[in-house]
Amino acid sequence: MRVIPLPVANPGPFTGAGNWTYLVPGVRPLLVDAGVGKAGHLDALAAAAPAGPALVVVTHAHPDHVSGAPALADRWPEASFNKIPWTGRDLLEIRWQPVRDGTRFETGEGELEVVHTLGHAPDHVVLWHAASRTVFGADLLQLGNTVAIPASNGGDLSAYLRSLKRVQSLEPARVLPAHGPVIEDPMVLIDRYLVHRRHREVQILTALESKLDTVDAVADRIYTGLTPVLGPLAKESVLAHLVKLEQDGLARREGSRWVLVT
Numbered sequence: 001m002r003v004i005p006l007p008v009a010n011p012g013p014f015t016g017a018g019n020w021t022y023l024v025p026g027v028r029p030l031l032v033d034a035g036v037g038k039a040g041h042l043d044a045l046a047a048a049a050p051a052g053p054a055l056v057v058v059t060h061a062h063p064d065h066v067s068g069a070p071a072l073a074d075r076w077p078e079a080s081f082n083k084i085p086w087t088g089r090d091l092l093e094i095r096w097q098p099v100r101d102g103t104r105f106e107t108g109e110g111e112l113e114v115v116h117t118l119g120h121a122p123d124h125v126v127l128w129h130a131a132s133r134t135v136f137g138a139d140l141l142q143l144g145n146t147v148a149i150p151a152s153n154g155g156d157l158s159a160y161l162r163s164l165k166r167v168q169s170l171e172p173a174r175v176l177p178a179h180g181p182v183i184e185d186p187m188v189l190i191d192r193y194l195v196h197r198r199h200r201e202v203q204i205l206t207a208l209e210s211k212l213d214t215v216d217a218v219a220d221r222i223y224t225g226l227t228p229v230l231g232p233l234a235k236e237s238v239l240a241h242l243v244k245l246e247q248d249g250l251a252r253r254e255g256s257r258w259v260l261v262t
């Protein structure tokens with residue numbers, strides 16, 4: 001399929017080299033994610049689709065994916081903005097068209113189907129192009145890194161693992177992620193992610209067994225040599241695992257402390 005990758009130009013500790021948005025060209029061009037409103041991104045979009053995108057599908061409400069929506073709406077007032085609602089988080093100045101699992105978009109390259117892949121965020125979606133077995137993967141997968149599960153901000157590790165397995169069941173041939181290079185062998189990466197999470201879970205169970213009983217203590221044990229700016233993300237990841245262990249009946253909270261269920 002024809003896809004035009006358009007860099008958002010927002011490098012940083014949480015975005016790596018910066019986000020990708022993707023334009024599917026055609027009579028009604030479709031843009032995957034809104035970027036952050038940088039002039040260079042808007043100009044590149046205008047060069048690729050002079051009348052602008054007819055449809056913007058936002059994969060989830062994290063700022064690096066959505067905050068450019070008002071700038072796009074200013075420049076191309078006819079564009080429609082589509083996402084799964086996240087009450088309290090969706091930008092109020094945009095008139096969102098709600099989508100759900102299974103919503104289909106017609107494009108010049110054929111149909112794209114919304115797959116609700118919650119976990120990284122409750123409203124997170126990927127788009128599936130069955131004809132080419134391509135997934136627009138948003139923040140589900142990223143080469144050379146794992147994906148953050150912000151447990152105190154809508155993240156849910158159990159849901160994320162189910163979402164990985166759902167995408168695995170589609171047997172995608174390639175994934176176009178929001179961060180990092182195109183993933184040409186996504187089945188291998190998904191396997192690696194599932195193994196990684198199992199490994200982390202064992203580490204966390206071991207930490208609880210050795211009486212480390214707070215998120216901070218467990219994070220200090222597991223994440224050594226981490227850049228300080230990423231410390232809060234590491235703690236969120238530990239919390240996400242602890243919540244999953246609680247859901248699985250293997251751990252429980254006692255105030256701010258965590259203990260194994262024996």
Ligand SMILES: [Zn+2]
Nearest residue numbers: 060062120139
């Ligand atoms: Zn995100």
